Amino acid sequence: MILPIVAYGCPVLRKVCKDISQDYPELEKLIADMWETMYNSNGVGLAAPQVNKEMRLFVMDSTQIFENLEDDEQDLYPDGPGYKGTFINAHVTKIEGKEWSYNEGCLSIPKIREDVLRGESVTIDYLDENFQPFTKTFNGITARVILHEYDHIDGKLFIDYIKPLKRTLLKRKLMDISKGKISVDYRMLFPK
DSSP states (O other): OOOOEEOTTOGGGGSOOBOOOTTOTTHHHHHHHHHHHHHHTTOSEEEGGGGTOOBSEEEEETHHHHHTOOGGGGGGOTTTTOOEEEEEEEEEEEEESOOEEEEEEETTEEEEEEEEEEOSEEEEEEEOTTOOEEEEEEEHHHHHHHHHHHHHHTTOOGGGGSOHHHHHHHHHHHHHHHTTOOOOSSOEEOOO
């Protein structure tokens, strides 16, 4: 089932989410719905707060980015072919490498993209959809997608990383999003 994406301004997007247990009600269905919602919205990642769930869960598929690259662009992202996975109770243990800029967007903040600096690699502890534990290090664009989604479960948004002047210039667009004055090709849930 395709779920509505929570829009900027909804309080759940600013909550630090809590770990969940394996007996969380209908977890398997929620994960399946999140995958369907993410792909339907043309996203590469989706965190539980974006579907109005205050829990440490996100899904991401950076393989889509590499599938759409031209041959001459492959060298720009040496971390191909990307990664697809479910991250439950994720906790970042290390961010390393030189910070690099990339133009990010977010399904909860449609039609706004900004350059964001993030580290080259991330090491993260998490459980997969079968509650198997992993500690993995990811690099490049995959690390960036993970860090973006991880921010969601920590109550942060990519716009928090942009300079105050730029954020001031975006204020009107952000207010329009929170008021539902935006047209997108996926369902959204706006603040009351």
